[in-house]
Amino acid sequence: MKQSSLFPKTRKEAPKDAESINHKLLVRAGFMDQLMAGSWTLLPMGWKVVTKINQIIREEMNAIGAQEMLMPLLHPKEIWNETGRWDKANDIMYKLSDPRQKEYALSFTHEEIVMDLLRKNITSYKDLPVSVYHFSTKFRNELRAKSGILRGREFMMKDLYSAHTTEENLMEYYEKVKDAYSKIFRRLGFNFKVTKASGGVFTDKFTHEFQVLSDAGEDTIYWRDGDPEAINEEVLKGDKKDYKSSKAIEVGNIFPLGTWYAERMRAYFTDEDGKKKPIWFGSYGIGPTRVMGTWVEVSHDNKGIIWNKEISPFQVHLIGLSGKGEDIYEKLKNAGIDVLFDDRDVPAGQKFNDADLIGIPVRLVVSDKTGDLSAQAGEIEYKERTSDKTELLDFEEVIKKIK
Ligand SMILES: Nc1ncnc2c1ncn2[C@@H]1O[C@H](COP(=O)(O)OP(=O)(O)O)[C@@H](O)[C@H]1O
Ligand SMILES: [Mg+2]
Structure with a gap:
């Protein structure tokens, strides 16, 4: 991608109403745009990042046998009345109504919709277990939508739902999802803790949250060294002074929901003895747009964002000075590298500042001084976003380092 045609351009100033770091940096660097409080456009680079996050999530969901699908966002009032929600x-x-006064909800979650699918399609214990998921928009009337993309009124969620014949089978799968979530957040590169949290009104069990340690978080979590799980302040009993604590951002939450939904929505299966029983149910959510914002909160410096290679919008930022770089750009593309090429006719300082702001992990510079492809080895300046060290490398060495 040539930076001269990348939409949009970077900005010098953060929006005046921006309070959080992710809001300031992701808008300045051109990853997202605010339509109104809590409502964001993912611009091309932001969408690339979220697509990479989604792919990591998708791989780990498929690895535990979950099947991807897509459910609607406009729901009839009647289905939400079945559970009283x-x-x-x-x-x-x-909530909204059409010109004939029929009422609808915009989806804030999908338990009721999945339960409707189950009661239409599950009859016997032989049809279970089932686990399905989708990536889609959620709408929630959040009162405080001030933390940039961490808290949207319209945001993306990957939500997984699983259905089982017994509590034991549900809890076995719940542990599998817990492991899959831990893998996802490890692959993304987060310093996080699996955290016991309240189960809401629907269960006497704990739920588990995936909490990234960050001062920008709204939650406070507590743990002791060696404990496998941390505890959210909301469910901590006993003396806090025995624990370490941190502010944290909730990036995922998993819920064992029991038979609460099946009983209200009459989703039954017939067991081996011919008895009718309610389906055991769990739901599991990750917010990919919040994940992007969380990464920026925990990985930036005073110059800009610092992506890792897993979710960076591009693998390499190639900066051409004095009209150089076009040939290296072509060679990188041919080698299968996803590269942002700064071909603009602007001062070098501006290019370097933008590279630091956008935060791609590897920066390459080609200029008069570094020579061009026809020159001998050592013609490309290589620098990582996290380091001040530069080295002169030839093309093959650059490729080796990137791959
Ligand atoms: N307003 C929001 N904006 C962005 N992401 C959100 C928002 N609310 C929830 N999420 C994401 O979806 C996941 C599941 O949400 P959930 O636990 O149902 O919401 P809550 O914790 O607000 O009750 C959260 O862990 C988070 O990653
Ligand atoms: Mg939650």
Whole structure:
């Protein structure tokens, strides 16, 4: 991709109303744009990052046998009345009506929709277990939408739902999902803790949150060294002074929901003895757009964002000075490298500042001084975003380092 045609351009100033780091940096660097409070466009580079996050999540979901699909966002009022959540979730649910006064909800979650699918399609214990997921938009009327893309009124979620014949089978799968989530957040490169949290109104069990340690977080979590799980302040009993603690950002949450939904929505299966029983159910969510914002909160410096190679929008930022670089750009593309090539006619200082702001892990510079492809070895300046050290390398050495 040539930077001269990349949409949009970077900005010198953060928006005046921006309070959080992810808001300031992701807008300045051209990853996202705010339409109104809590409502964001993912611009081309932001969408590339979220697509990479989604792919990591997708791989780990498929690895535990979950099947991807896509559910609608416009829901009839009737289905939400079956569980009583049309009224109970009144504060966060966006409701609307059409010209004939038929009422709808914009999806804030999908338990009821999956339960409807199950009762239409599951009859016997032989049809279970089932696990399905999708990536889609969620709408929630969040009162405080001030933390940039960490808290949207419209945001992306990967939500997985699983259905089982017994509590034991549900909890076995729940542990598998917990492991899969840990793998996802490890692959993404986060310093996080699996954290016991409240189960809401639907279960006497704990739920588990995946909490990234960060001062920008709204939650406070506690742990002791050696404990496998941390504890959210909301469920901590006993003396806090025995624990370490940190602010943290919740990036994922998993819920063992039992038979609460199946009982209310009449989703039954017939067991081996011919008895009708309610389906055991769990739901599991990760917010990829919040994940992007969280990465920026924990990985930046005073110059800009610092991506890792897993989710960086490009593998390499190639800066051409004095009209150089076109040939290296072509060679990198031919080698299968996803490269952003700064071919613009602007001062070198501006190019370097933009490279630091955008935060791609590897920066290459080709100029009069570094020579061009026809010159001998050592013609490309190589620098990593996390280091001040530069080296002169030839093309093959650069490729080796990147791959
Ligand atoms: N308003 C939001 N904006 C962005 N992401 C969100 C938002 N609310 C929830 N998420 C993401 O979806 C995941 C599952 O959400 P959930 O636990 O149902 O919401 P909550 O914790 O607000 O009750 C969260 O861990 C987070 O990653
Ligand atoms: Mg939660």
